[in-house]
Amino acid sequence: MLKYTFGLLLGALVFLSSCRDFVEPNIPYSEFDTAAYLRTIARTSTTFNYFSLGSSKFALTLEAVDIEDGATVETVEIKVQHRRLIPGVGLEYTPSEPVLIKTLSASDFAPNTESRFLRTSFEISASEAISAVGLTPGDIEGGDVFEFSLILNDNKGRSFNRENVSGNVSGAPFYDSPFQYFVNVICPSDLGGTYEFTATNMDSIYGSCPGTISGTTTFTPIASSPGAYSITDGTFGFWNCYGDSWGSGNVRINDACGNLTMTGSDKYGASYSMTVLSSTPEELVFTWLNSDGETGEVTLKAQAGKPLPPLM
Template sequence: MKMIKYSFGLLMGALIFLSSCRDFVEPNIPYTDFDTAAYLRTISRTSTTFNFFNLANSKFALTLEAVDAEDGNTVETVEIRVRHRRLIPGVGLEYTPANDVLVRTLQKSDFAPNSESRFLRVSFEIPASEAISAVGLTPAQIEGADVFEFRLVLNDKFGRRFSSDNVTTNVAGAPFYASPFQYNVSVICPSDLAGTYNFTQSNMQSIYGSCPGTISGTTTFTAIASTPGAYRITDGTFGFWNCYGDSWGSGNVRINDACGKLTMSGSDKYSASYSMTVVSVNAQDLVIQWLNSDGETGLVTIKSNSGKPWPAGLR
């Protein structure tokens, strides 16, 4: 009898437990009354940089998909807003203007069906010139590494507003949603100086030896993958040491291209440091004066290669 009572108690306890679990996993919630939102899925980032050397032809361009309970049909407008950002060394970030401004508004009619999904899509382009004008600047005031912050604001037919200030982290960053509502467009300075060039050198001076007249040879600029715009060069003295019986050896000197501003850095096998000044430049000739901390120097004319002139704007 004692065993029967014990077994009956276990059975009742199990039934109560299972009943409580069932109530937990299937709550009585009116799902049909849930409010649903809307977001803009990023389908393609066609262009998200501005070329410092070609602002006239640069653009910010996206393809977006409107996702909501009505396959994108709740969207009324999408505001495209922008502001300019610059990092001031020792100061911090400077914004122009302080708050973003409207640069364009997409209408519901701009969204159209597509063959890849049931949601409506739109593609747009904002020329760099339009963004620059919208923030109250001119192309001459733009610098390499500047950033244009583009922010989207989706307004729907229910009077609701969705943007970067009320989107969840998951919707903004998860690959499925891909809806940050904000896109940072950097002003970049593409650099393409890698190659082997002919040079001539004159006006060489040193306390260790001399090399009167002119010498010539080739130098190779090798791009450094880890540092965009940096190029390791074959010989920081451009053959000057050969004149008095020495050789370059294990020296490591580079030329750096920062939006067209050329500098030299690094050191030779004796730990002497290197710098340079751009004397003049045109499509055919880049003329530099190199100098090391041992007082050695030379005037070098580096010839461009056929079909690849020195870029305009080098200095």
């Protein structure tokens, strides 16, 4: 009986100890050194429009998260640097190090109705950013990038920035605190639609087409390539003039900040290019040429109520 009773007691002791939730060694949770970060609540504007730099801006809404619901934030420094990719060379930065463009103070953070943390909203115009890096609007090109970096300084003498933020805090959707934002200079393109055209000066080794051809062509935006448009006939009716048809050709017109190019090939494998002769809000005049020596001059009329942008 004694052995039996001792066995039961020993088993119970093992069972109870196995269910115990303990931490070894003991961690003083109340003495943890907590940090701070800036959760991105809204990316109000994170691109600069190349065609409208004067009205473009970088704008965010941020939430200060810390042990005091954002009250430890003393200042947030915002720095900027211009970046351009030089083909065959690499990235070129102007200036060589980020420069201070704006400083937010504790008073810029205020309570909100959606959370207990303090929030702030700010905006920096493209003009301010361009001036801060020592450039002028005329120096800016489509595809340029402005890198904005944030430095949070708290009232404990600590700084949090892109250099010491962890990957989880910077990239995870819940935290979304990268301390760095890339503002691209974009060139919105809106050339999609159906245009009326007239074609003249059509010639090739296979035959010519005297006079003028009139018709319509459709520019269809290619979703996977912003600024690129497939067109219904790369010869703008020239082949029809001497008994051929466009068929399965795949030629597109590309708009890169107003610079037009023609790429792709026809059903025979000939490649295409174009040269813009003139451009007004009412019409675009250009010549097309393929690698088989076929060519023509096209006058494209603007769609009703939709003037053409400056093109070249």
